[in-house]
Amino acid sequence: MHHYPTSFLNNTIFQNIMAKNKNTEQKIFDAATELFIEKGVDRTSVRDIASKAGINLALMNYYFRSKENLFDAIFTNLVKKNTKDLVKILDSDLELDEKIKQYVAAYIDILLKNPLLVSFFMAILHRSREKITEMEVVSLLYGRDKFTQQIIDEGKKGNIRRTDPTHFYVDMISMITFPFAIRPMIMDKNELNDEEFIAFIHERKQHITEMLLKSIKPC
Amino acid sequence: MHHYPTSFLNNTIFQNIMAKNKNTEQKIFDAATELFIEKGVDRTSVRDIASKAGINLALMNYYFRSKENLFDAIFTNLVKKNTKDLVKILDSDLELDEKIKQYVAAYIDILLKNPLLVSFFMAILHRSREKITEMEVVSLLYGRDKFTQQIIDEGKKGNIRRTDPTHFYVDMISMITFPFAIRPMIMDKNELNDEEFIAFIHERKQHITEMLLKSIKPC
């Protein structure tokens, strides 16, 4: 009979564990994060993590139960840390135009700053696409109740063309996100280096905003 | 010293091998294809493939050298079979409007008909994003020389707004492709069943076309 420590994921008593297990658990968490960034999730073994964290192999399983769990913990942590602003913008009382502009720019900046976020997302989608619906934290990346209502309302008022909010939202996140997923392809086909790709992505902030606004502008 | 059979990938003498090795090589290929569809690439082991094909474990490596290679062969085959039309449309002499409309519809139909294409693409992007640039066959999914020129020309002639063809093309494939990648998320958040999701995707044909055309319409 094993006694597993309270999970990292169970953050109601997050503070308490941290006081106690800070060293080992945090060491595993940090080492894994660094290695996942550096080599990708699949190409880092738990032995790598253990040796980088300076702990015994079995401790990874003792604290996180599995590599998959550790991955989820890191991903959840990363998403939570980075998407607060995004949700705030969508739920704000900004004018629709300004809201879209800010959302697009903020989302792109987040993805530029956190390459891990992109590759984690890809990893989850790849591993089992269904799983993503089970991760509550993903709502933070696809939650838009107020925004949806706003589009419907503005359409009724005649301030914009009547627009299907689902299509509109899918368009928006597709144009923002997908280029990061196919980054090597875009760089290769357009002969861009890293710097130029980043510039291209920055251009897209304005480009996407214009595209979206033009599509809802009333005739 | 081993004597590997001429590779499946080397299709200059494709016919010849097929006459000889049809049984075993094709059995492996077919079994793997079915299992990859059914359970996903990572969740099918080479032992699964061998037992489904009714052959010895080592034969998979004898014919395809590695599981990765087998995967590539299947992917390449699948892309080649399905993207002929797509390239034809982009390279045709159609009017820009009509060309965009046909391309969007054809691309979406292909992805609807071949779920494997989507998950294979994700698998490659996930495994090593860089690898995708090495697969010549991917040009078929991202090749647009004549199309690019056409957008520039029409812009100069004043038939459309002057438009950056790279952004335009990225927008187009993002809006077409990405929704398939996040299918479970869209279904979950909008409470769609399979049938409704497919209907949603069909709607997108017209939606995306309108979106793209509106963005290049001259003021």
Add this chain to the structure above:
DNA sequence: TATTGTTTTAAACTGCATTTAAAACGAAAA
């Protein structure tokens, strides 16, 4: 019939995540 190259086989090898069972540790109770 003997030879040579090809195809198939059984078994081993390597590296991986995970599990086990026991040992070490630390704090609280006796």
Add this chain to the structure above:
DNA sequence: TTTTCGTTTTAAATGCAGTTTAAAACAATA
């Protein structure tokens, strides 16, 4: 202080993955 008991750590084993090896079976042909 010593005992006790839950927690943390350890070394070793387990089982499954892809791949490799070396020999056997087979087929064609000289």
